[in-house]
Amino acid sequence: MLLDRFYNKYIIKGTLIADTPIHIGSGEESFDPVQVDNSVIRDSNGNPYIPGSSLKGVLRSYLETLLISGVDERFNACLIVNEPCLDNDDVKSIKETCKSSQSNQNVDRLVAEEIYKKMCTVCRIFGNQYFASKLVVNDCTLKEDKAYVERRDGVGIDRDTGTAADKKKYTFEQLAAGAKFDFCMTVDNLEPEYEELLKLMINVLKSGELRVGGKTSVGLGCIRLTDVSAYKIEHKNLKQYLLEGLKDEMRWQYV
């Protein structure tokens, strides 16, 4: 299903809990000697948050791993960097074929349909350079007014000797375990057969097995989704949703 008209919309809401401390770096290097080397990312109010893009990336790799291992042969996944399901040459030849076809259909839509047909399951849901993502995770902001940010010492490992090198000590910030965030994820125009995959993603979020951010190899970044409420908007309730917002009767039974 393309995204140019409305078929359905899934809305998943809940509370995300940090089961362990989390380190999602701001990516800004500080030149102030008193500052920590690796600060956590903060919003405009100075509060730590979990970027939706981080969570989306984690969900994408989870689904990739699952589908590449052949868990269900109806679904597939490409290696987006090394062996993408679609490249510029494919797109070029699709465009040429569509232009020369005698169909009365709008050529742009035909091209989009053909491209979509060639895409793997994961790219159809999470997007690639030719198609927007159907799945969007909002930035998860803190539920409480404040969160505890701790400073921790890290030790860099010398890559040549494999030993902890004295000169490579550094400080990093981490968000303390127990922090709670608002979670909201939407998926637009999902194929009925992909509903199962969405259920798998909700379940893995609930299981607490996923990790976000950096330093996951030392146990950081465990997140768990709780208080989940899921909704499905379709043609029959679209108008009501637009006028009145989410209602109990729009609930989607995902289990």
Ligand SMILES: [Zn+2]
């Ligand atoms: Zn792909």
